[in-house]
Amino acid sequence: MTGMATEAKLSHTAALILQAVDSGCRYGFSIMEATGFPSGTVYPAMRRLERDALIVSRWERQSIADAEGRPPRKYYKVTTDGKAILAAARKRYPLLAKLMPDAQVERA
Amino acid sequence: MSRHAPIVTCACGLLLRATSLFVPRRERRSWLAEWRGELHYVLGCNVADRDCIAFSLGAVPDAFWIGRNSLRRGWLPQLESPAECLAFLATLAVAGVSLAMYLPQVRLEIFSAAYDGPPEINFLLALLVTCLMLPAVLPIFLRAGLRTEWLSPTMRTRGWIFVGAKITLLLPLLFCGPVVLGRVLAASRAFGTVLQTFATMGGALFAAFWVIDDQLQRCPSCLRRLTNPARVGERSRSFLNFSGVEYVCIEGHGVLHVPDFPTSWFNEQRWLTLDGSWQSLFQHGIP
Numbered sequence: 544m545t546g547m548a549t550e551a552k553l554s555h556t557a558a559l560i561l562q563a564v565d566s567g568c569r570y571g572f573s574i575m576e577a578t579g580f581p582s583g584t585v586y587p588a589m590r591r592l593e594r595d596a597l598i599v600s601r602w603e604r605q606s607i608a609d610a611e612g613r614p615p616r617k618y619y620k621v622t623t624d625g626k627a628i629l630a631a632a633r634k635r636y637p638l639l640a641k642l643m644p645d646a647q648v649e650r651a
Numbered sequence: 652m653s654r655h656a657p658i659v660t661c662a663c664g665l666l667l668r669a670t671s672l673f674v675p676r677r678e679r680r681s682w683l684a685e686w687r688g689e690l691h692y693v694l695g696c697n698v699a700d701r702d703c704i705a706f707s708l709g710a711v712p713d714a715f716w717i718g719r720n721s722l723r724r725g726w727l728p729q730l731e732s733p734a735e736c737l738a739f740l741a742t743l744a745v746a747g748v749s750l751a752m753y754l755p756q757v758r759l760e761i762f763s764a765a766y767d768g769p770p771e772i773n774f775l776l777a778l779l780v781t782c783l784m785l786p787a788v789l790p791i792f793l794r795a796g797l798r799t800e801w802l803s804p805t806m807r808t809r810g811w812i813f814v815g816a817k818i819t820l821l822l823p824l825l826f827c828g829p830v831v832l833g834r835v836l837a838a839s840r841a842f843g844t845v846l847q848t849f850a851t852m853g854g855a856l857f858a859a860f861w862v863i864d865d866q867l868q869r870c871p872s873c874l875r876r877l878t879n880p881a882r883v884g885e886r887s888r889s890f891l892n893f894s895g896v897e898y899v900c901i902e903g904h905g906v907l908h909v910p911d912f913p914t915s916w917f918n919e920q921r922w923l924t925l926d927g928s929w930q931s932l933f934q935h936g937i938p
Contacts, residue, residue: 582709
């Protein structure tokens with residue numbers, strides 16, 4: 544699967560979003576802030592990445608959100624296949640890492 | 652935030668709630684919770700009112716994407732086997748005829764045919780014109796699907812019987828649907844007849860495209876839908892390499908190679924029959 548996955552191609556937008564998730568942006572709004580893309584681009588792209596098993600999502604525990612007095616968040620994480628695809632995308636788009644410097648990223 | 656903050660919050664909430672109707676019911680709760688949670692953070696970031704609304708508007712393409720993909724996931728498995736496909740079409744036909752019989756003006760129209768000039772004549776004429784138009788408007792990739800020389804006589808016969816069954820089950824729907832449209836929606840009888848004729852032609856074209864397209868995506872041996880599409884090759888390197896998509900029959904009957912575009916050495920799709928030695932790969936299904 545991983546071997547096959549590395550051959551797949553990501554669009555620049557999807558690669559940037561995947562890079563943002565890998566860099567530590569774990570939820571939609573932080574990815575929007577890091578990439579500068581609007582919500583109408585980020586969320587559908589994340590659905591596609593999740594469908595293709597490049598990222599996985601999990602809900603934050605309700606007790607944690609309640610303790611902080613806010614609604615729970617859905618967190619995203621890059622999968623092993625996603626990392627392989629991202630490595631291939633970084634070769635294809637050499638500026639990807641530069642466009643997403645770690646300083647911009649909120650380590651949530 | 653501005654003094655309009657409560658109004659903006661309320662408007663964004665309503666927008667998300669309305670948009671959630673496009674998301675399938677089983678995913679709606681989770682989808683709404685995610686967007687509401689995100690909106691909470693956006694509202695807490697002291698952004699301008701218009702940015703909050705712009706953020707919420709992003710939910711629309713997201714909901715459409717989920718709705719469209721869920722529909723695709725939900726439909727295809729039900730029509731996977733030929734029996735399921737025919738059962739689905741039969742249900743549609745029964746529903747269409749029942750609706751037509753339920754509406755008094757449509758019932759009258761159909762049964763008063765002996766007095767008024769039968770709607771069947773319009774229907775048959777519209778079908779005839781559509782059949783004459785079909786060779787001209789059929790897309791090239793669908794036209795290739797009509798060539799069946801590469802199939803064995805048994806596969807060919809089975810395929811054509813299945814196509815015939817699909818068309819037979821679609822005919823009642825093609826007849827009743829336009830009659831309902833023509834008699835219920837149209838203000839005058841003359842306009843109703845015109846609407847009925849054009850609806851029949853449009854419906855027949857759509858049905859023909861669907862029947863052929865559906866047939867193209869089925870295994871010629873067992874008539875189940877082919878699965879696991881895999882892209883092979885690159886369009887820019889198609890000089891001597893195959894570039895297209897490969898589909899496999901879940902029962903292990905064979906692999907269908909569909910070229911992206913016709914080349915002199917691979918100008919139409921090819922079916923590769925897998926012999927018994929491959930069966931061990933398909934015993935537990937394919938992922």
